[in-house]
Amino acid sequence: VSNGTCYQANNVELDHHYIPCGNVLFGDHACCQAGDVCLEFSACYNNDLNMTYIAGCTDKAYANETVCPSKGPWEG
Secondary structure, eight states, X not given: OOBSOOEEETTEXXXXXXXXXXXXXXXXXXXXXXXXXXXXXGEEEETXXXXXXXXXXXXXXXXXXXXXXXXXXXXX
């Protein structure tokens, strides 16, 4: 059961479509969009778009380097 709030940066919540990749009662977890697959290294996979992405984590301070994906500036 996934339960908890997901953050994309320090104290910046992701929208409600993102859920933790595990139960936050057992510690912080990476977050993915509901229905997507949680992968290793805090990555997510969307099968419909054949796309791997990173989203966020359940650490409100975004300080847990083990589960909060490091995000650099967007380079499109």
